[in-house]
Amino acid sequence: MRKLAVGTFLTLDGVMQAPGGPGEDPSGGFTHEGWSVNYWDDRMGQIMGEFMSRPYDVLLGRKTYEIFAAHWPKVTDGSGDSLNSAKKYVASKTLQTVDWNNSTLIKGDVGEQVAALKDQSGPEIQVHGSGNLIQTLMKNVPIDEYRLRVFPVLLGGGKRLFADGTTPAGLKLLGTQTSSTGVVIAIYERAGEVKYGSFALEEPTEA
Secondary structure (H helix, E strand, O other): OOOOEEEEEEEEEEEOOOOOOOOOHHHHOOOOOOOOOHHOOOOHHHHHHHHHHEEEEEEEEEEHHHHHHHHHOOOOOOOOHHHOOOEEEEEEOOOOOOOOOOOEEEEEOOOHHHHHHOOOOOOOEEEEHHHEEEEEEEEHHOOOOOEEEEEEEOOOOOOOOOOOOOOOOOOEEEEEEEEEOOEEEEEEEEEOOOOOOOOOOOOOOOO
16 A cells, blocks of 8 residues: 655644745635745755655645646756656546646545555655645545644644644654754654543542
């Protein structure tokens, strides 16, 4: 079974909406687009390059696909080569065609389609951005890894990765790194159900 890995930029209060710049996703009256841009350094670029250097397929929602497809084919410095050549699966209810190189449109039940992709042989499947798609996946398909880049920013509102309705689950930390600008890069894998306990004394006091 192939690994399904979600890679996401987050603020410290969990917002993942529009990290890259104006026009990316102003829905809901969001006014903080581009909040991640000024925190990038060479270390973050190196870590991102390591993730993108291994064999992978890409799973994208419509909005992220349209942003990526408008940008990466036009990049000529080589930084987008692996993404441009990777096999891309696009989940959309509105698109009729996907013209970016090596792209396939997923229609119908996304959970069933992605579960079928996981059962096939091939490289890991990476999800980039695609906030709405991730919410669907978390409810319907086991996500094997969360690769989170947590930025030292508070926004107070916006689309969150772990929104209300997230299915409770245990996670195991696989590793962390920190950029010079204070961004924490953390990788978690699934670790079964949440383990509950209590700090109450075995023998209750009168209070």
